[in-house]
Amino acid sequence: MVNFVWKQIQKFNTRDPAQDEEKDIFAEGSVSTKALLLDKGVLERFYDKRIHTTAHEYWRVQEFVEGFSDDLLEDFTSVCDRKADIAVQDCIGVGSVYEFWRTSKPLTCDLMVPFAPPKPYQFSAQLCGGTPAEHCWGRIKIERASENNSCLCGMANLGDDMVCLLHGQNEVAKISDALEDLLCSKHTPYLSKDRVIKWFQNGITKAWEKISHKYEFELTFRNLVSLKVRFRSGMTIIFNITPVIRFQDSNAYFVPQFTSNGDNSADTHWLLSFAVYEKHLLKSLAKSLPENPCHIRCLQIVSFLHKKQTDLTGRSPLSNYHLKTALLHLLLDKRPSEWSSDHLEQRVCDILEFIWKSLHKRELWHVLIGNSQVPKEIALLWIFADLL
Known part of the structure; x- marks a missing residue:
C-alpha cells in the first residue's frame, strides 16, 4: 500500500x-x-482534486435516506406477521457517511434498525468467548421477561384460575410460537441471522410495494440488506439497512453479519457492533x-x-x-x-x-x-x- x-x-x-x-x-x-x-502542497492538491466531498453532499444524502427509511419503516409493521407483533424502532445512522469521511461514490449510508419482541417477552444476549476479541459476538435468546416487567403474567405461571386481561395464556403461547417460528434457529430459542434477515427483507419489500406509488424512482435489493435507489436522472444512492438488537442499555448492538465457514452454529452467532460508540x-x-x-x-x-x-x-x-x-x-x-x-x-x-x-x-x-x-x-x- x-x-x-x-x-x-x-x-x-x-x-x-x-x-x-x-x-x-x-x-x-x-x-x-x-x-x-510527502509534500504538504502536493498532498492538499491531491486531496482537493481527487477526494474532497462537501458537507452539503453528505447532508443531502443523509436527509433523503433517513426520510425514505422512515416511510418504509412506518408501513413495515402493518405488513409484517401480526401474530409476532415485533416492534421496529427508529433507524440509527452510523459509519463513514455519518462521520463525514466516505470517499467512494455513490455515497453509501449505513442504517441500523433496532427491533424488539412484544411483552411479556424480551431478547436476552449471552456474550461468548474468553478474550476481548471473542467477546465481540454472542447469542440472543427469546425469553419471558423478569420481575421488572410491569405485567404480572411476565413474572410467573398464573394457573388455570387466573388470566391476564392484556396477555391471555393462549395469546402468550401463540406469540411465543410465532416468534420462534419466525426468527429462531430450528429447534432452539436462539435468534437465527438468516431468518431475521429474511423476515426483515420480506417486510421491507412489502412496505415498498405499498408506498412505491408515491415515489418516482426505482428501488432494488443489491443483497439481503443493501438497497439501491435509481432516479430518472441516472443518479443512484445506496444504503444498507440492517435489523439489529440492542445489548442491555448500552449503545452496542448485535448485527447479523454472515460467515462463510459452513458452520451451522454460526447462524446463531451475532456480531456485536460498537459503531454508535x-x-x-x-x-x-x-x-x-x-x-x-x-x-x-x-x-x-x-x-x-x-x-x-x-x-x-x-x-x-x-x-x-x-x-x-x-x-x-x-x-x-x-x-x-x-x-x-x-x-x-x-x-x-x-x-x-x-x-x-x-x-x-x-x-x-x-x-x-x-x-x-x-x-x-x-x-x-x-x-x-x-x-x-
Missing part, C-alpha cells in the same frame, strides 16, 4: 528534477513508512482539536488510496474499518495541537506506519474495549471498559 501511495502522490508532484533520485527509495519491494516523504468518540475527540483539523482528511486520503490499491490487486483483509481504528488510536494518543492542518502530511504517514506495524505484528486492538484512554463521556458499558 505504501508503494501505491507514493505512485499516486507523485502524479501531482512538481519537485525539481534534481530531487528525482528520492524516488529510488520506493523501488520494488517492501518500503518503510519512515522513508515516505465510535461515532460518538470521533465527535467527542474532534471538540478538542484545533480549527480546521486534518484528521478526517487523513482518513479520507488513506481510505481512497486503499480502495485504488484493491481495485488493482483484488480484495484485501485490510478494510476501511481497520484504517478508522488506526486513526482513533492516534487521536487518543497524540496531543490535539498535532492535528492542525499544518500537520496533514505527518499524520498521513503516522496512519500508514501504524497500519504497517499492526500488519507485521498481526495485531490491531479494538479502540474501545479495555482502553483506559477512552473519555468517560462516551459512557461505555463497564463490561467492555474493564475487559482486558
Whole structure:
C-alpha cells in the first residue's frame, strides 16, 4: 500500500528534477513508512482534486435516506406477521457517511434498525468467548421477561384460575410460537441471522410495494440488506439497512453479519457492533482539536488510496474499518495541537506506519474495549471498559 501511495502522490508532484533520485527509495519491494516523504502542497492538491466531498453532499444524502427509511419503516409493521407483533424502532445512522469521511461514490449510508419482541417477552444476549476479541459476538435468546416487567403474567405461571386481561395464556403461547417460528434457529430459542434477515427483507419489500406509488424512482435489493435507489436522472444512492438488537442499555448492538465457514452454529452467532460508540468518540475527540483539523482528511486520503490499491490487486483483509481504528488510536494518543492542518502530511504517514506495524505484528486492538484512554463521556458499558 505504501508503494501505491507514493505512485499516486507523485502524479501531482512538481519537485525539481534534481530531487528525482528520492524516488529510488520506493523501488520494488517492501518500503518503510519512515522513508515516505510527502509534500504538504502536493498532498492538499491531491486531496482537493481527487477526494474532497462537501458537507452539503453528505447532508443531502443523509436527509433523503433517513426520510425514505422512515416511510418504509412506518408501513413495515402493518405488513409484517401480526401474530409476532415485533416492534421496529427508529433507524440509527452510523459509519463513514455519518462521520463525514466516505470517499467512494455513490455515497453509501449505513442504517441500523433496532427491533424488539412484544411483552411479556424480551431478547436476552449471552456474550461468548474468553478474550476481548471473542467477546465481540454472542447469542440472543427469546425469553419471558423478569420481575421488572410491569405485567404480572411476565413474572410467573398464573394457573388455570387466573388470566391476564392484556396477555391471555393462549395469546402468550401463540406469540411465543410465532416468534420462534419466525426468527429462531430450528429447534432452539436462539435468534437465527438468516431468518431475521429474511423476515426483515420480506417486510421491507412489502412496505415498498405499498408506498412505491408515491415515489418516482426505482428501488432494488443489491443483497439481503443493501438497497439501491435509481432516479430518472441516472443518479443512484445506496444504503444498507440492517435489523439489529440492542445489548442491555448500552449503545452496542448485535448485527447479523454472515460467515462463510459452513458452520451451522454460526447462524446463531451475532456480531456485536460498537459503531454508535465510535461515532460518538470521533465527535467527542474532534471538540478538542484545533480549527480546521486534518484528521478526517487523513482518513479520507488513506481510505481512497486503499480502495485504488484493491481495485488493482483484488480484495484485501485490510478494510476501511481497520484504517478508522488506526486513526482513533492516534487521536487518543497524540496531543490535539498535532492535528492542525499544518500537520496533514505527518499524520498521513503516522496512519500508514501504524497500519504497517499492526500488519507485521498481526495485531490491531479494538479502540474501545479495555482502553483506559477512552473519555468517560462516551459512557461505555463497564463490561467492555474493564475487559482486558
